[in-house]
Amino acid sequence: MAIPRDAVVFDPHCARSSPIRIGDKWSGLVLRCLQDGPHRFTELKARLRGVSPKVLTETLRAMERDHWLTRTDHGGNPPHVEYALTALGASLLDVLDTACDWARAHLAEN
Amino acid sequence: MAIPRDAVVFDPHCARSSPIRIGDKWSGLVLRCLQDGPHRFTELKARLRGVSPKVLTETLRAMERDHWLTRTDHGGNPPHVEYALTALGASLLDVLDTACDWARAHLAEN
DNA sequence: CAGTATCCGGTTTGATACTG
DNA sequence: CAGTATCAAACCGGATACTG
Numbered sequence: 001m002a003i004p005r006d007a008v009v010f011d012p013h014c015a016r017s018s019p020i021r022i023g024d025k026w027s028g029l030v031l032r033c034l035q036d037g038p039h040r041f042t043e044l045k046a047r048l049r050g051v052s053p054k055v056l057t058e059t060l061r062a063m064e065r066d067h068w069l070t071r072t073d074h075g076g077n078p079p080h081v082e083y084a085l086t087a088l089g090a091s092l093l094d095v096l097d098t099a100c101d102w103a104r105a106h107l108a109e110n
Numbered sequence: 111m112a113i114p115r116d117a118v119v120f121d122p123h124c125a126r127s128s129p130i131r132i133g134d135k136w137s138g139l140v141l142r143c144l145q146d147g148p149h150r151f152t153e154l155k156a157r158l159r160g161v162s163p164k165v166l167t168e169t170l171r172a173m174e175r176d177h178w179l180t181r182t183d184h185g186g187n188p189p190h191v192e193y194a195l196t197a198l199g200a201s202l203l204d205v206l207d208t209a210c211d212w213a214r215a216h217l218a219e220n
Numbered sequence: 221c222a223g224t225a226t227c228c229g230g231t232t233t234g235a236t237a238c239t240g
Numbered sequence: 241c242a243g244t245a246t247c248a249a250a251c252c253g254g255a256t257a258c259t260g
Binding site for chain 2: 232233234235236240
């Protein structure tokens with residue numbers, strides 16, 4: 001991945017330069033966003049520049065189905081929902097790191 | 111990856127069960143096919159069940175452009191072309207292996 | 221806030237037939 | 241053998257407006 005592990009920028013254009021993809025277009029980025037703890041829908045959306053709510057919902061649902069993260073509805077109005085990585089999801093970050101390392105080491109070669 | 115490292119089956123349906131993708135749909139499989147040495151176009155096509163020649167050509171060209179493999183035309187008639195991994199391409203296999211290991215360790219969890 | 225509901229466009233992938 | 245050419249379909253991914 002072209003994205004450094006401590007990146008502040010969660011932009012798919014950076015991710016695109018990597019030949020490795022985790023899941024669909026946004027899943028890898030969501031993984032990174034949740035790396036530092038749980039976040040709410042709107043927080044994720046703000047950080048993931050350019051995701052439409054529809055696509056973010058789809059991504060989140062798929063990741064939940066695959067047990068990469070959990071969705072916790074705290075109820076109330078306005079609603080309050082939190083997404084957090086599971087241990088399985090967190091373990092994927094190691095794979096991502098491997099890909100990251102590869103990209104950093106070899107992408108400049110071209 | 112659902113595909114064991116020494117898999118004989120290069121079927122995209124297996125690859126699909128993996129959350130990690132290298133390049134486009136077939137690139138990862140091509141990498142695996144060339145793991146044990148150079149191969150000709152038809153050999154690759156036979157092993158990669160279901161690739162159309164058009165798509166295989168596109169995949170191969172893209173991988174050549176990215177220096178993942180080399181294309182060597184030995185001339186003659188009938189033609190004789192060989193595809194072989196570069197060092198860069200081979201290094202990607204390590205990344206693939208990491209993904210493979212992850213899949214084997216965690217896919218059963220679901 | 222946390223989503224749905226619609227509609228839509230582009231890229232990707234594929235089937236098939238043909239050629240030097 | 242190693243591809244092209246052509247035509248289609250499927251599959252994302254996205255814009256936008258609306259709601260409990």
